[in-house]
Structures are given as C-alpha cells and as structure tokens.
Amino acid sequence: MHSYSLLAPAKINLYLEIIGDRPDGYHELVMIMQSIGLCDRIDITASSQDIIRVRCDVPDLPTDQGNLAYRAAELMTQKFPEAFAQYGGVDITIHKKIPIAAGLAGGSSNAAAVLVGIDLLWDLGLTRSELEELGAVLGSDIPFCIGGGTAIATGRGEKIAPLPGLDNIYIVLAKYRSLEVSTPWAYKTYRQKFESTYLRDTNSLAQRAAAVHSGPMVQAIVGHNAAEIAQKLHNDLEKVVLPAYPRVLQLRETFANAGVLGTMMSGSGPSVFAVCESRQQAEEVKLQVLHRISDEDLQLFVVKSVKHGIHVTSQS
Numbered sequence: 562m563h564s565y566s567l568l569a570p571a572k573i574n575l576y577l578e579i580i581g582d583r584p585d586g587y588h589e590l591v592m593i594m595q596s597i598g599l600c601d602r603i604d605i606t607a608s609s610q611d612i613i614r615v616r617c618d619v620p621d622l623p624t625d626q627g628n629l630a631y632r633a634a635e636l637m638t639q640k641f642p643e644a645f646a647q648y649g650g651v652d653i654t655i656h657k658k659i660p661i662a663a664g665l666a667g668g669s670s671n672a673a674a675v676l677v678g679i680d681l682l683w684d685l686g687l688t689r690s691e692l693e694e695l696g697a698v699l700g701s702d703i704p705f706c707i708g709g710g711t712a713i714a715t716g717r718g719e720k721i722a723p724l725p726g727l728d729n730i731y732i733v734l735a736k737y738r739s740l741e742v743s744t745p746w747a748y749k750t751y752r753q754k755f756e757s758t759y760l761r762d763t764n765s766l767a768q769r770a771a772a773v774h775s776g777p778m779v780q781a782i783v784g785h786n787a788a789e790i791a792q793k794l795h796n797d798l799e800k801v802v803l804p805a806y807p808r809v810l811q812l813r814e815t816f817a818n819a820g821v822l823g824t825m826m827s828g829s830g831p832s833v834f835a836v837c838e839s840r841q842q843a844e845e846v847k848l849q850v851l852h853r854i855s856d857e858d859l860q861l862f863v864v865k866s867v868k869h870g871i872h873v874t875s876q877s
C-alpha cells in the first residue's frame with residue numbers, strides 16, 4: 562500500500578480534575594475523555610522524495626514544525642531511520658473540520674493519525690502501547706486520540722485506561738471562531754490560584770485517581786446513563802477560564818437555560834458542549850442557542866459520542 566486515508570476524531574473532556582504539580586512543569590491530572598464524531602480526514606501518501614510535506618485546506622494552520630502532524634512524521638523518521646530510508650518521505654494532507662485551538666484535541670488527533678498512518682505505510686507493526694508511547698513524546702492528549710472511545714487518563718494525561726465505550730450520546734458543541742484560549746495560560750493561572758490545594762505525595766495522587774476511577778462518573782458511564790453523566794460533568798479549568806472569558810460563560814449559561822441534561826467547557830476551552838437526551842433535542846438546542854446569541858462568529862455542531870479513535874477509511 563502506498564496511500565491511506567484516516568479519520569481523526571475530536572475529543573471532549575467529561576471530567577478534568579487537576580490534582581497536583583509535576584517536576585516537569587506539567588500537572589498531574591485525572592481526566593475522562595470521550596471521542597466524538599467530528600473528524601478531520603488525514604491522507605498520507607508515500608512520497609518519491611525524502612521529505613515530509615504537509616498541506617492543509619485551512620490557510621492559517623502551519624505546515625512546518627509548528628504543526629503537530631509534521632512533528633509526528635518527523636518523530637517517525639527519527640525513530641525508524643531504516644524504514645525512512647527504505648520507503649522514503651510522506652505527503653500529508655489535512656482536511657479540517659475540527660475547530661482549531663478549541664480544547665477538542667484537533668491537532669493531537671491529527672498527529673495520532675500520522676503515527677498510525679506511517680506505521681501502516683512503513684509496515685512497522687507497532688502495538689497500541691508503542692504508538693501511545695511515541696504520541697506522549699509530542700503531546701499529552703495524543704495517546705488517548707490513538708485508541709479513542711471513552712477512557713480515563715492520568716499522569717499528565719498520557720496514561721490511558723479504557724472505559725466501556727459510549728456511543729449514541731448526543732452532544733451540541735459550540736465555539737466562537739475567533740476566540741482562542743492558550744492552554745499554557747490556563748494551567749499557569751490555575752497553578753497561581755490553586756497551588757495550595759495540590760496533593761504532594763505519590764500515594765495521595767494515586768488514591769485520588771483511584772477514587773475517580775471507582776466514582777460516580779465512571780459508574781454513570783458503565784450504566785450508559787446520559788442524564789447521570791451530564792450531572793457529573795466536571796472541569797477544574799472552568800474556574801480560571803470562565804471568569805476571564807465572558808463569552809464562554811455566556812455560552813455555558815445559554816446551554817443551561819436551554820434545558821440540556823448538562824453542559825461544560827471542554828479541556829482549556831473555549832469550546833463548550835451540552836449533553837442532550839436525543840438527536841431531536843440537540844437540533845432544537847442548536848437552533849435555540851443560534852437564536853439567543855445571534856453572532857456570525859459562533860459555530861455550532863450536533864455530534865454523537867463514538868467508540869473509536871483513529872481509523873482507516875481507505876487504502877490504495
């Protein structure tokens with residue numbers, strides 16, 4: 562095979578708790594991640610030249626080292642020089658649907674697709690955990706994006722334990738096109754405000770992660786109970802992002818007033834999502850929000866939770 566098309570789903574955080582600091586400057590987290598059916602398409606083709614080339618249908622996205630997908634390909638050439646010498650470079654085309662810098666792991670999912678695609682293209686036969694290990698070098702969310710579905714993520718987000726997959730949960734997703742929140746800023750601000758609450762010793766951190774694993778959100782997921790899941794949504798980063806970004810707060814309140822099962826910001830924002838009872842309710846909520854916040858900058862999507870991460874749709 563010399564060409565693969567892959568779908569790279571976005572994720573939302575059903576749960577994000579910051580439990581401590583790390584010597585590497587990151588934070589210890591307990592997150593529950595969920596893939597959603599809003600996907601970018603990544604085409605990867607073997608190139609006749611020994612170079613990595615990235616193209617994208619969105620002009621403001623970098624196509625060099627500034628793009629995680631490029632860095633993922635570069636990492637593969639460094640880790641597998643013999644395969645690179647044998648098979649040559651790669652042409653990568655990114656067809657964007659996932660909003661950029663939105664807290665939806667769009668860039669991470671693109672990079673995950675590149676790792677999976679090059680593994681196939683170069684016939685490397687890497688295992689899921691080997692791919693996750695490579696992904697963790699590039700970004701905390703990439704290991705989850707590889708397998709996707711529903712999972713609990715600990716450490717800095719790179720340690721993944723799968724949970725029973727949630728499908729057919731309807732979600733409305735909202736993002737202002739021009740609004741971006743810097744993830745490093747969100748975590749730094751959180752540290753400044755809440756450092757005194759951080760757990761310090763390894764035992765307490767492990768106990769907190771275990772408590773979430775056996776806690777009410779995971780039970781709601783095991784029971785596939787959308788209403789319960791929606792009641793237990795949690796994101797510590799809301800404590801710093803909502804006060805600083807009134808438009809995100811307004812979205813959150815507009816969803817809550819539209820009678821959804823539950824609403825929360827995803828990751829470091831600025832995307833906000835709402836869990837709905839049905840596709841019909843999700844479509845109605847979308848229209849209601851568009852009516853109440855009449856702003857052309859606002860994008861809304863009705864999506865479903867999905868049970869998979871990166872997957873191949875065609876090969877040639």
Ligand code: C5P
Pocket residue numbers: 586587588589590699700701702716717718744745746748749
């Ligand atoms: O790993 P990733 O590049 O996605 O992280 C982006 C930024 O988010 C990091 O530079 C760091 O500031 C913050 N972060 C953190 N703790 C984590 C994950 C991310 O402080 N566990």
